[in-house]
Amino acid sequence: MGLIRYETYPKQILIGNVLLIVCCVFYLAWWLLAFRPENPVKGMRLGWLLLPAAVSGLLSVIVLLRGMDAVPRYRELYSGGIILWGGIAVYFILLAVTLFCFKRPVTTELLLIVGWAMLALAEINALYSCQCFSWGAAVVFIIVIGIAAVISLVCYVRYYHLDSSARYYDGMVPLWMAALVMLGITIVMVTRR
Secondary structure: OOOOOOOOHHHHHHHHHHHHHHHHHHHHHHHHHHOOOOOOOOOHHHOOOHHHHHHHHHHHHHHHHHHHHHOOOOOOOOOHHHHHHHHHHHHHHHHHHHHHHOOOOOOHHHHHHHHHHHHHHHHHHHHHHOOOOOHHHHHHHHHHHHHHHHHHHHHHHHHHHOOHHHHHHHOOHHHHHHHHHHHHHHHHHHHOO
16 A cells, blocks of 8 residues: 555546646746747746646656556557567667667657657556456557657657757657647546546
8 A cells, every 4th residue: 555545547547647647747847938939938947837737747667557557458459568578679769769870969859758658558558458458449549659759859869960950849749749648548547537
């Protein structure tokens, strides 16, 4: 028993989604203020808005993993091992490709994009496993997560090849993608109850 008690694992997953959306909002607020091309807000580059983003992001991962771990496994779309080992392999492949083929400096954003996609795919698998999501809803979200991850990766690769104004907007896209996908999952969870 932890500090926080949850009535059900879907509620825990829902709370984890909300925390991840909060993380994206704080990260996006920091980005909007600190990196705007004209007149960035002084002191924002210090990143004090990143503190609540990091705390809510870390809590989100913990809450989501605990909720997914509690899910009874009636059925699965894929094994959790595929997500874990596949995600690790994809990260190192993308690291090599973006560094050597696209000459993109490695930053934590690549890890965040791949980590988010892994977490979201694991969540969809868990929601399907406990029959919170139908096969059709799960497949739609898997496709949406894939598209969001690809768009985010394109933005990641292009970032250093853009001027400062375009970089400003390009850097926001992965945050919007993650927040909107998690919001979509949350809405479907709430409306299907």
